[in-house]
Amino acid sequence: xxxxxxxxxxxxxxxxxxxxxxxxxxxxxxxxxxxxxxxxxxxxxxxxxxxxxxxxxxxxxxxxxxxxxxxxxxxxxx
Numbered sequence: 001x002x003x004x005x006x007x008x009x010x011x012x013x014x015x016x017x018x019x020x021x022x023x024x025x026x027x028x029x030x031x032x033x034x035x036x037x038x039x040x041x042x043x044x045x046x047x048x049x050x051x052x053x054x055x056x057x058x059x060x061x062x063x064x065x066x067x068x069x070x071x072x073x074x075x076x077x078x
């Protein structure tokens with residue numbers, strides 16, 4: 001085989017490897033996007049569950065609201 005033939009084969013091989021890398025990257029970004037969608041859906045679902053929970057009266061003589069809870073303060077900000 002001549003130098004030109006080997007060079008042409010190596011160029012095609014490089015092109016195939018680059019397409020393979022791009023294909024894998026596309027699947028990786030699809031996986032990241034679907035994971036992000038699922039996380040947003042789960043967080044939204046948890047927020048809906050939290051909104052429908054009855055208030056917990058965890059202080060003696062307290063009114064049952066969660067004003068003093070750090071989690072309540074965080075969930076009100078978002």
